[in-house]
Amino acid sequence: MEFKEKLKIYQNQINKELEKYIRKNECPEKILNNSMEYSLMAGGKRLRPILVIVTYELFKKDIEKCLPYAIAIEMVHNFSLIHDDLPGIDNDDFRHGKPTNHKQFNEATAILAGDGLLNNAYMVISEDLKNTKENLDTKLKVFNEFSYSVDRMIAGEYVDTEYEGKEIMEEYLDYIHINKTGALLKLCVRMGAMLANCAENDLNKLTNYAEKIGLAFQIKDDILSEEGNEEILGKPVGNDKELGKCTYVSKYGLNGAKEKLDIITKEAINELKEYGEKAEFLKQLALYIQNRNK
Amino acid sequence: MEFKEKLKIYQNQINKELEKYIRKNECPEKILNNSMEYSLMAGGKRLRPILVIVTYELFKKDIEKCLPYAIAIEMVHNFSLIHDDLPGIDNDDFRHGKPTNHKQFNEATAILAGDGLLNNAYMVISEDLKNTKENLDTKLKVFNEFSYSVDRMIAGEYVDTEYEGKEIMEEYLDYIHINKTGALLKLCVRMGAMLANCAENDLNKLTNYAEKIGLAFQIKDDILSEEGNEEILGKPVGNDKELGKCTYVSKYGLNGAKEKLDIITKEAINELKEYGEKAEFLKQLALYIQNRNK
Numbered sequence: 001m002e003f004k005e006k007l008k009i010y011q012n013q014i015n016k017e018l019e020k021y022i023r024k025n026e027c028p029e030k031i032l033n034n035s036m037e038y039s040l041m042a043g044g045k046r047l048r049p050i051l052v053i054v055t056y057e058l059f060k061k062d063i064e065k066c067l068p069y070a071i072a073i074e075m076v077h078n079f080s081l082i083h084d085d086l087p088g089i090d091n092d093d094f095r096h097g098k099p100t101n102h103k104q105f106n107e108a109t110a111i112l113a114g115d116g117l118l119n120n121a122y123m124v125i126s127e128d129l130k131n132t133k134e135n136l137d138t139k140l141k142v143f144n145e146f147s148y149s150v151d152r153m154i155a156g157e158y159v160d161t162e163y164e165g166k167e168i169m170e171e172y173l174d175y176i177h178i179n180k181t182g183a184l185l186k187l188c189v190r191m192g193a194m195l196a197n198c199a200e201n202d203l204n205k206l207t208n209y210a211e212k213i214g215l216a217f218q219i220k221d222d223i224l225s226e227e228g229n230e231e232i233l234g235k236p237v238g239n240d241k242e243l244g245k246c247t248y249v250s251k252y253g254l255n256g257a258k259e260k261l262d263i264i265t266k267e268a269i270n271e272l273k274e275y276g277e278k279a280e281f282l283k284q285l286a287l288y289i290q291n292r293n294k
Numbered sequence: 295m296e297f298k299e300k301l302k303i304y305q306n307q308i309n310k311e312l313e314k315y316i317r318k319n320e321c322p323e324k325i326l327n328n329s330m331e332y333s334l335m336a337g338g339k340r341l342r343p344i345l346v347i348v349t350y351e352l353f354k355k356d357i358e359k360c361l362p363y364a365i366a367i368e369m370v371h372n373f374s375l376i377h378d379d380l381p382g383i384d385n386d387d388f389r390h391g392k393p394t395n396h397k398q399f400n401e402a403t404a405i406l407a408g409d410g411l412l413n414n415a416y417m418v419i420s421e422d423l424k425n426t427k428e429n430l431d432t433k434l435k436v437f438n439e440f441s442y443s444v445d446r447m448i449a450g451e452y453v454d455t456e457y458e459g460k461e462i463m464e465e466y467l468d469y470i471h472i473n474k475t476g477a478l479l480k481l482c483v484r485m486g487a488m489l490a491n492c493a494e495n496d497l498n499k500l501t502n503y504a505e506k507i508g509l510a511f512q513i514k515d516d517i518l519s520e521e522g523n524e525e526i527l528g529k530p531v532g533n534d535k536e537l538g539k540c541t542y543v544s545k546y547g548l549n550g551a552k553e554k555l556d557i558i559t560k561e562a563i564n565e566l567k568e569y570g571e572k573a574e575f576l577k578q579l580a581l582y583i584q585n586r587n588k
Contacts, residue, residue: 028469029449031456083409088382088401107382108455111405115377116448118409122416123445126438129423136430144420150413154406155323161402162325175322 003284010053014046017067018074021124035105035113036120039078043096045292047217047285048188049074054281055192055206065135066195068128069142072121073188076150079117080157082110089161097234118150135197142191149187156180163246173246181221182214205271209282212268217289219261222247224294226254232294265290297578304347308340311361312368315418329399329407330414333372336390339586341511341579342367342482348575349486349500359429360489362422363436366415367482370444373411374451376404383455391528412444429491436485443481450474457540467540475515476508499565503576506562511583513555516541518588520548527588559584 018040023033049070056066085092085100087107092100102110125143129136156179163172189210193203226249230237248257268286272279312334317327343364350360379386379394380401387397396404419437423430450473457466483504487497520543524531542551562580566573 027449028453028456028466032449032452079409083405086382086405088380088396088405102382109452111377111380111382112448112452112455114409115373115412116445118412119441119444119448123438123441126434126441130434130438140420140424144417144424147413147417147420151410151417154410154413155321155326158326158403158406159322161406162322172322 003281003288006281007050007288010050011046013053014049014070014074015041017071021071021075021120031105032109032112032116035101035109036116038104039082039101039113040075040117042098044074044078045294046074047289048077048184051185051188051210051285052192052195054285055189056196057192058206058275058278058282059193059196059198059202066192068124069146069191069195070188072124072146073184073191075117075121075124076153077184079114079121080153082114082117084157086110086114089157094234094236121146121150135195138194138197142194145187145190145194149183152179152183153181156183160246166246173248173251176246177215177218178211181218182211185214185217186210205274209268209271209286212264212271213286213289216261216264216268216286219248219257219264220289220292222249223254223257223261224292225249229293234294261290297575297582300575301344301582304344305340307347308343308364308368309335311365315365315369315414325399326403326406326410329395329403330410332398333376333395333407334369334411336392338368338372338390339588340368341583342371342478345479345482345504345579346486346489348579349483350490351486352500352569352572352576353487353490353492353496360486362418363440363485363489364482366418366440367478367485369411369415369418370447371478373408373415374447376408376411378451380404380408383451388528388530391525415440415444429489432488432491436488439481439484439488443477446473446477447475450477454540460540467542467545470540471509471512471542472505475512476505479508479511480504499568503562503565503580506558506565507580507583510555510558510562510580513542513551513558514583514586516543517548517551517555518586519543523587555584 022037022040025033027033052066052070052073053063056063081095082101084090085095086102093103094100098104100110101113105113125146129139129143132139156176159172160176160180163176186207189206190203193206198206224233225237225247228237248260251257252260265286269283272283275282316331316334319327321327346360346364346367347357350357375389376395378384379389380396386394388394392398394404395407399407419440423433423437426433450470453466454470454474457470480501483500484497487500492500518527519531519541522531542554545551546554559580563577566577569576
């Protein structure tokens with residue numbers, strides 16, 4: 001099967017699973033629930049939950065066991081997008097080609113929808129922990145790592161915001177991305193591997209893979225923000241430069257950034273070599289991250 | 295010992311425990327950590343963690359077992375205050391006599407500090423779950439109830455914001471407070487009782503007590519917002535009326551609200567009668583909630 005077809009199947013699977021957590025009931029906070037749904041179902045790539053599932057599948061077949069964690073991470077990702085877009089932070093009007101949450105609803109709703117989605121992630125995890133006793137030690141480690149990774153994401157977002165428009169040292173640029181984007185992507189791969197109870201050696205290799213695609217993801221994001229197609233991206237291009245944001249492009253130039261992206265993608269794929277055919281989708285995912293146009 | 299003295303001892307104990315979780319290290323997100331500390335240590339009454347401990351003490355002495363949950367709830371409470379104060383929600387400039395978080399730092403920092411504190415609560419819980427195997431089933435139930443109660447708090451805050459300045463039905467006023475303030479206070483008492491593995495019958499009575507002091511707390515808040523002393527309260531008085539907020543005072547008048555407060559406090563205390571001397575502090579707490587001036 002073609003990579004794109006398989007990707008679509010995974011995306012549909014995630015969307016179907018997410019739908020189960022959407023609250024449609026009539027209640028005084030109905031609009032808040034709608035606004036959470038609006039962002040959660042706005043057409044994201046589902047890269048994070050797919051990473052959880054595909055890594056899990058390297059070792060085991062019963063993927064329903066890792067689904068709650070895949071769902072929880074997608075909720076956290078969407079919480080972070082809603083809050084990052086707020087007027088007090090990035091002040092973005094569009095995402096995925098649609099008005100951002102605070103533009104579609106209002107600022108108060110967007111703040112609380114973000115809070116709600118972050119908290120929802122932990123509701124999902126707590127339900128799974130309460131209802132399954134199997135593999136509990138591992139799941140408690142996963143929950144712990146989950147909460148610490150979200151903490152790193154928030155710290156990374158803070159430093160990114162703090163240094164906007166300021167000349168920054170290379171170590172800060174790396175710090176921002178290792179935390180803001182990298183921590184969550186690494187968590188996805190590690191959760192998939194840990195939940196499948198893989199060997200320590202496998203976990204190390206997959207962690208290396210995850211760190212490299214995390215960096216590649218951010219470099220590509222910076223490149224797209226500079227030279228992407230606004231219509232395909234669904235958000236304005238050139239904003240980073242205008243805001244004086246520190247990016248891999250502002251630091252290494254467009255060609256330097258592309259070169260770095262190429263090297264890091266090859267390194268990521270190299271970490272998978274002993275899994276052969278089984279890791280084909282993870283390999284294609286690395287290439288997808290490198291070559292995506294949105 | 296006098297109630298006020300004992301209260302002070304508990305408050306100091308909570309403050310000392312909270313200090314352990316404050317991050318003082320040099321790191322790029324140092325100011326974010328400072329802003330979380332700023333709100334967390336701004337001089338709150340520590341009512342919620344104290345409720346956890348005192349309820350636990352009705353049944354058991356080893357209170358260190360319930361401390362992580364007491365700390366986590368105080369973090370959640372402070373997250374909610376930071377976000378509620380934001381310009382996009384209540385737009386408040388002062389709290390506990392000090393500038394609100396976004397006034398002291400800035401809006402981006404306040405949004406992320408709130409996110410960080412909410413997430414920190416789950417870091418604390420996940421550490422406890424990972425490191426102690428004892429009483430794990432109960433703790434998993436507590437974690438589950440914790441996450442669902444925070445969800446109710448966020449929903450209540452949303453409905454409160456949504457109906458600001460609008461004429462509301464009595465059932466909505468109750469809905470707001472049962473969720474916005476009540477859910478967390480009820481959680482505190484229930485967590486203390488559950489963690490001590492009390493009998494079902496005790497849990498029911500204490501839940502009734504908690505629901506009643508939750509309602510009393512909100513009625514008193516509304517009364518203070520109308521006729522409190524600005525200097526003692528540390529925040530402006532009369533804002534609710536100006537914003538056209540739905541409160542127990544706007545609904546029942548000042549005297550009607552005071553009457554309701556009196557009845558509900560007596561009912562709360564009545565739930566404790568069979569515990570005798572042992573529940574003296576919980577009884578005094580209900581009276582404290584009724585008579586506080588800040």
